[in-house]
Amino acid sequence: MNTPETNPEENAYDVLPYPAYSFPATHIGRLGAIGQLFGLETAEPAKARVLELGCGVGVNILAMAQLFPEAEFVGIDASQKQIDTGREAITATGLSNVRLIAADFSKIEEDLGKFDYILVHGIYSWVPDSVKEAILRIGKENLNPFGITYISYNCLPGWRMRGALRDMMLMHTAGIPDVLGKVSQAKALIKFLAESCSDETPYGKYLRQELDLLTKVDDSYIAHDFLERENDALYFSDFLKSADKHGLAYLGDTDPATMVADNLPAQAAQTLKSLNLNLIATEQYMDFLRNRMFRSTLLCHSGSNLNRNIEPTKVQNFYFSGYISLKQPHNGGQPAVFTTLNGAELNVSDSITATVFEAIAKGGRSLRPVKALIEELVPVLSENKKVKDPSTLPTTICQLLMQGYFKKMLDFYLSAPAATPSGSEKPAALPLARWQASRGDRLSTSSLDMLKADEFVAKLVTLADGNHDRGAIVAGLVEAVEKKEFVLNENNQPITDPDRLKAVIEGLYEGALRNLATLGLRISDAA
Numbered sequence: 001m002n003t004p005e006t007n008p009e010e011n012a013y014d015v016l017p018y019p020a021y022s023f024p025a026t027h028i029g030r031l032g033a034i035g036q037l038f039g040l041e042t043a044e045p046a047k048a049r050v051l052e053l054g055c056g057v058g059v060n061i062l063a064m065a066q067l068f069p070e071a072e073f074v075g076i077d078a079s080q081k082q083i084d085t086g087r088e089a090i091t092a093t094g095l096s097n098v099r100l101i102a103a104d105f106s107k108i109e110e111d112l113g114k115f116d117y118i119l120v121h122g123i124y125s126w127v128p129d130s131v132k133e134a135i136l137r138i139g140k141e142n143l144n145p146f147g148i149t150y151i152s153y154n155c156l157p158g159w160r161m162r163g164a165l166r167d168m169m170l171m172h173t174a175g176i177p178d179v180l181g182k183v184s185q186a187k188a189l190i191k192f193l194a195e196s197c198s199d200e201t202p203y204g205k206y207l208r209q210e211l212d213l214l215t216k217v218d219d220s221y222i223a224h225d226f227l228e229r230e231n232d233a234l235y236f237s238d239f240l241k242s243a244d245k246h247g248l249a250y251l252g253d254t255d256p257a258t259m260v261a262d263n264l265p266a267q268a269a270q271t272l273k274s275l276n277l278n279l280i281a282t283e284q285y286m287d288f289l290r291n292r293m294f295r296s297t298l299l300c301h302s303g304s305n306l307n308r309n310i311e312p313t314k315v316q317n318f319y320f321s322g323y324i325s326l327k328q329p330h331n332g333g334q335p336a337v338f339t340t341l342n343g344a345e346l347n348v349s350d351s352i353t354a355t356v357f358e359a360i361a362k363g364g365r366s367l368r369p370v371k372a373l374i375e376e377l378v379p380v381l382s383e384n385k386k387v388k389d390p391s392t393l394p395t396t397i398c399q400l401l402m403q404g405y406f407k408k409m410l411d412f413y414l415s416a417p418a419a420t421p422s423g424s425e426k427p428a429a430l431p432l433a434r435w436q437a438s439r440g441d442r443l444s445t446s447s448l449d450m451l452k453a454d455e456f457v458a459k460l461v462t463l464a465d466g467n468h469d470r471g472a473i474v475a476g477l478v479e480a481v482e483k484k485e486f487v488l489n490e491n492n493q494p495i496t497d498p499d500r501l502k503a504v505i506e507g508l509y510e511g512a513l514r515n516l517a518t519l520g521l522r523i524s525d526a527a
């Protein structure tokens with residue numbers, strides 16, 4: 001794991017640590033739900049044992065450890081610097097169910113025990129073959145019988161094109177000794193190429209698109225994702241052959257919508273279906289069609305009794321969280337209009353479907369029980385003239401949720417955080433978010449999204465620790481503005497009058513707290 005010209009004794013992640021992020025795709029509640037939908041008796045997250053290999057700072061497991069205080073989390077990373085930062089976060093958050101180990105994970109043996117979820121994100125493509133073997137060995141040997149091993153990797157054919165950029169970057173920066181210098185020159189090269197090639201050619205268009213990405217990402221992403229010595233992209237089917245040699249089988253993708261041919265253009269879906277391929281071959285062809293470049297694959301023990309015919313009512317005991325927002329409600333003859341995750345608009349004419357999707361959109365990314373949604377919607381939908389037999393409504397709602405799930409309109413979770421906001425006077429934000437806010441980092445939500453909070457929200461999160469009531473939090477926010485920690489504007493002018501400042505903050509307070517709950521940043525309110 002060293003960049004070409006750095007000292008081999010020096011860990012490249014000590015020199016330029018990777019951004020400490022949590023990853024929604026790794027949420028054990030999500031993984032558990034995918035497992036159960038496909039017939040695996042996955043462990044309840046509340047009591048699970050979770051191992052993350054190459055955890056970096058460990059933010060991903062810390063974000064889950066605070067949600068599931070009785071579950072146990074172990075993270076291993078070779079970078080002492082990142083582990084030390086993670087330990088600071090453990091102290092600051094008071095979490096007692098996470099252990100971070102600074103070590104080479106390829107040396108660990110079965111004695112670390114068995115785990116229900118093994119997470120390996122952003123590692124497999126960037127390590128030598130011997131470490132890839134170790135990941136699969138641990139993913140098998142340390143996995144409980146109904147466990148899930150998550151492995152993400154760069155895949156082909158999509159990474160083939162990006163690989164050409166990497167080759168040029170490596171050639172151009174070969175003589176530069178330090179990582180930061182390499183990154184800066186790598187970016188300069190792609191800028192030069194993109195600006196020199198006509199965007200009327202496919203190559204010019206592609207370069208501009210990649211340049212756009214490179215200007216948005218952190219330098220450490222470029223250093224590690226493009227310039228690492230190891231960077232192996234694999235075909236999905238080849239990855240599964242390697243997994244099979246270790247006794248691991250394909251359970252599913254962390255984005256189940258990508259497993260469904262019906263999400264392709266109609267003609268492509270029809271052709272693919274007419275070929276009568278098995279699931280793995282179908283997905284491989286879908287990678288060709290989508291030019292896919294990244295995968296997060298879920299593995300289980302070979303021989304597990306999986307069932308691909310999903311029974312929709314299985315989700316009755318699940319939780320869910322939405323990805324869609326409502327642009328225009330269903331109104332008489334007017335269809336409801338929703339905006340999906342990729343910005344596309346979705347028109348829904350059927351009034352029953354529209355009611356269910358509107359309720360999903362209303363709750364945003366917060367995690368809610370499907371049962372509560374059913375209880376809320378059955379009385380509403382019973383009034384709908386199209387409903388002949390209200391006793392069928394719970395099943396109809398589950399079917400519609402399932403449709404939405406396989407169109408990436410929502411996510412399912414096996415279980416949710418230990419506590420949810422009760423609306424009392426002393427709000428508490430997630431402890432990890434408080435630590436992140438105090439450092440100016442992005443905030444991990446309860447669905448593990450990374451939220452870029454503005455200064456007002458960040459300050460509110462640090463103050464919402466369960467010990468401060470409304471008056472104290474408002475006073476803290478006023479003080480922060482007075483100390484020039486951030487500026488609050490009215491009519492594009494900074495507010496300086498103390499009384500006006502207090503009144504404005506009081507006016508924002510309730511809405512901001514509601515917003516925190518919708519975003520999944522509040523866990524509980526102390527009495």
Ligand SMILES: C[S@@+](CC[C@H](N)C(=O)[O-])C[C@H]1O[C@@H](n2cnc3c(N)ncnc32)[C@H](O)[C@@H]1O
Nearest residue numbers: 013018054056077078079103104105106121122
């Ligand atoms: C690209 S970063 C990914 C970190 C984190 N999983 C993420 O996605 O943000 C790769 C991490 O793997 C760690 N790593 C690579 N090989 C390792 C090994 N053999 N043992 C322990 N850690 C390793 C590195 O130190 C680094 O923190």
